[in-house]
Amino acid sequence: MKSLVRRLDIAVLVAAGAALLACTGRPESGPESGRVTPALGADTQRLTAGDWKVIGAGDFNLDGSADVLWANPVKSAMAVWLMRGTHLLLPGPAIPGPLGAGWSALTPADFNFDGLADVPWSNAGTSTMETWLLAGPHLLLPGPEIPGPVGEGWSAVTAADFNLDGFADMLWYNAGTNRMAVWLMAGTRLLQAGPELPAPPGPGWIVSTAADFNYDGMADVLFNNPTSNEMSVWLMSGTELLAPGPVIPGPSGAGWSAVTAADFNLDGMADVIWTNSAHGSMAVWLMNGPLLRHPGPELPGPIGAGWSVAYAADFNFDGMADAIWQNAAPTRMAVWLMSGTHLLLPGPEIPGPADLGP
Numbered sequence: 001m002k003s004l005v006r007r008l009d010i011a012v013l014v015a016a017g018a019a020l021l022a023c024t025g026r027p028e029s030g031p032e033s034g035r036v037t038p039a040l041g042a043d044t045q046r047l048t049a050g051d052w053k054v055i056g057a058g059d060f061n062l063d064g065s066a067d068v069l070w071a072n073p074v075k076s077a078m079a080v081w082l083m084r085g086t087h088l089l090l091p092g093p094a095i096p097g098p099l100g101a102g103w104s105a106l107t108p109a110d111f112n113f114d115g116l117a118d119v120p121w122s123n124a125g126t127s128t129m130e131t132w133l134l135a136g137p138h139l140l141l142p143g144p145e146i147p148g149p150v151g152e153g154w155s156a157v158t159a160a161d162f163n164l165d166g167f168a169d170m171l172w173y174n175a176g177t178n179r180m181a182v183w184l185m186a187g188t189r190l191l192q193a194g195p196e197l198p199a200p201p202g203p204g205w206i207v208s209t210a211a212d213f214n215y216d217g218m219a220d221v222l223f224n225n226p227t228s229n230e231m232s233v234w235l236m237s238g239t240e241l242l243a244p245g246p247v248i249p250g251p252s253g254a255g256w257s258a259v260t261a262a263d264f265n266l267d268g269m270a271d272v273i274w275t276n277s278a279h280g281s282m283a284v285w286l287m288n289g290p291l292l293r294h295p296g297p298e299l300p301g302p303i304g305a306g307w308s309v310a311y312a313a314d315f316n317f318d319g320m321a322d323a324i325w326q327n328a329a330p331t332r333m334a335v336w337l338m339s340g341t342h343l344l345l346p347g348p349e350i351p352g353p354a355d356l357g358p
């Protein structure tokens with residue numbers, strides 16, 4: 001019965017997605033729709049091992065479970081690998097990114113409300129961004145280049161829905177001036193550029209991710225300071241700052257970074273996953289809004305050197321986030337199913353894109 005309900009839900013979602021796609025496709029038929037979609041060339045096929053990294057995960061095929069986004073910053077390329085639980089279902093093709101140097105793919109988010117994850121691109125050199133709509137592992141529409149806030153040092157850092165309309169929005173961050181800004185998006189277009197806001201003061205702060213920590217449906221910002229080993233959750237209300245959270249010390253010892261945030265215990269509030277690349281370990285910290293509720297134990301990762309957590313998302317459709325490990329030498333990944341702060345099932349090692357090349 002449960003699986004029938006799930007299938008019906010998915011059927012409804014697919015129908016809704018198709019209808020929305022038809023609607024949202026129309027406003028996109030601007031000048032950039034005539035832009036030539038880059039074909040997969042020989043250059044992309046010569047990608048070398050070690051260049052590919054797991055950037056994030058999102059549901060790219062509407063089955064309710066996360067799929068993996070690989071990116072190759074050297075060649076400015078990406079690839080979506082469809083997953084079924086801890087196993088690889090279909091390795092999608094390499095898709096060349098925006099033209100020009102300096103582009104990095106960011107973690108995926110749904111920009112056009114069709115239930116399918118899309119991929120934002122950031123160019124820190126030019127302080128510009130693009131959002132590329134995807135249909136499964138294939139490119140649907142590369143959005144136009146959008147310049148960021150005025151002034152030096154701005155980067156598009158992560159995308160999430162900040163204003164509860166179902167469309168992902170972009171978070172800009174300026175580490176030099178400790179400022180941030182939320183820009184509301186409508187698909188590939190800018191809807192409203194939010195004001196400059198303060199961010200945690202002092203050097204060393206980076207944005208880990210944006211996720212909903214206080215269960216109001218609107219994304220909040222997780223800051224991490226790897227140098228001082230601290231984190232802080234700043235609650236947002238659309239493009240405005242709601243409340244800066246307290247600075248919370250990270251797990252004891254050196255080498256920790258707050259990778260991302262996702263709901264690990266099914267209470268609707270995002271939790272924080274830490275990794276220590278020197279130890280090859282992780283820890284899930286359950287949060288209550290911007291406050292620490294329960295720091296989970298340090299858990300060892302896959303056997304061998306070089307493993308760290310790349311991201312977290314729900315891979316087995318139980319509503320609780322799971323961990324993606326990655327290792328650069330050689331390029332590989334593993335999905336470990338989690339139950340709150342504890343390990344449920346360690347999935348197998350899966351070779352990365354380089355191993356499937358010609």
Ligand SMILES: [Ca+2]
Nearest residue numbers: 161162163167
């Ligand atoms: Ca939005």
Ligand SMILES: [Ca+2]
Nearest residue numbers: 212213214218
């Ligand atoms: Ca929120």
Ligand SMILES: [Ca+2]
Nearest residue numbers: 263264265269
């Ligand atoms: Ca939670």
Ligand SMILES: [Ca+2]
Nearest residue numbers: 314315316320
């Ligand atoms: Ca799960």
